[in-house]
Amino acid sequence: MLSRLFTADEYADEYSAARRSVHVVSDRYIDPSLSDLAGRLVNSINSQISTFRSIIERLELIDEGTAPEPQMETSESRALRLLATIGDNTKNTDAPVFVAQLAPGLGLSEQQVNDAWQYLTDKNLIRTYNLRFTARLNAHGVDVFETAKQSPNQPAPGFGPVTYNTINIHHMEGSSIQQAGSHSTQAQSATYGQQDFDDLKRSRFIRTEL
Numbered sequence: 001m002l003s004r005l006f007t008a009d010e011y012a013d014e015y016s017a018a019r020r021s022v023h024v025v026s027d028r029y030i031d032p033s034l035s036d037l038a039g040r041l042v043n044s045i046n047s048q049i050s051t052f053r054s055i056i057e058r059l060e061l062i063d064e065g066t067a068p069e070p071q072m073e074t075s076e077s078r079a080l081r082l083l084a085t086i087g088d089n090t091k092n093t094d095a096p097v098f099v100a101q102l103a104p105g106l107g108l109s110e111q112q113v114n115d116a117w118q119y120l121t122d123k124n125l126i127r128t129y130n131l132r133f134t135a136r137l138n139a140h141g142v143d144v145f146e147t148a149k150q151s152p153n154q155p156a157p158g159f160g161p162v163t164y165n166t167i168n169i170h171h172m173e174g175s176s177i178q179q180a181g182s183h184s185t186q187a188q189s190a191t192y193g194q195q196d197f198d199d200l201k202r203s204r205f206i207r208t209e210l
Contacts, residue, residue, distance in 0.1 A: 011055050014051060014055065015051050017051075018044075018047045018048045018050070018051035018052075019047070019048060020040060020043050020044035020047055021040070021044070022037055022040045022041050022044065023037075024040075075115065075116070075119055078106075078112055078115075078116045078119075079116040079119040079120050079123075080148065081106055081116075082106065082108075082113060082116040082117065082120065083137070083141060083144065083145055084145060084148070084149075085102050086099070086102070086120075086126065086135055086137055086141075087137050087141070087145045089102065090136040090137065094136075096127070096129050096131075096134040096135055097134065097135065097136065098131075098133060098134050099113045099114065099117045099133050099134070099135060100113060100133060114133055117133050117135060120135070120141070121135075124138070124140055125137070125138065125140055125141035125144055126138060127141075
């Protein structure tokens, strides 16, 4: 769990080292009593709890009162992201794309993507068709799109800045990638395995018995 919450394995390794084995080598020759096993388990749990508290105390936490307020994405920012996505999806074909199909990938609702389509239409950046909410870039839209890609830190004509990132992944297990702009907010979820739940149940049982 700790290895998924932090970018380095320092805390995860420290916590793992705090675990004490319930069974030891000498158990091969002498059967330990239930009391001995329970004592080892209690020592392991106490060591893990102490280590976990130490990790928490060393973390640099952000004061809730000073956390910046999340900023809402503007209509023009959504429109520019839609422009780029339309460009990527139609660059190798003459067929238009239904913008509603692009909404999930953009993290937008159908209404938001339709509004962005209307914004691009009003700006004369896309070619529209008889079927409403279909589009491909026109010449002006291609120019804006290419300009934005070549100079991501410079506002495109009529838009704010947009950033394009390329990530090459050769091998990755049990990790996640998040991308965002300078004013974006991000959320991360942690997945707990069966071992995590077993440790929690074991800790609650031992503390109840004590």
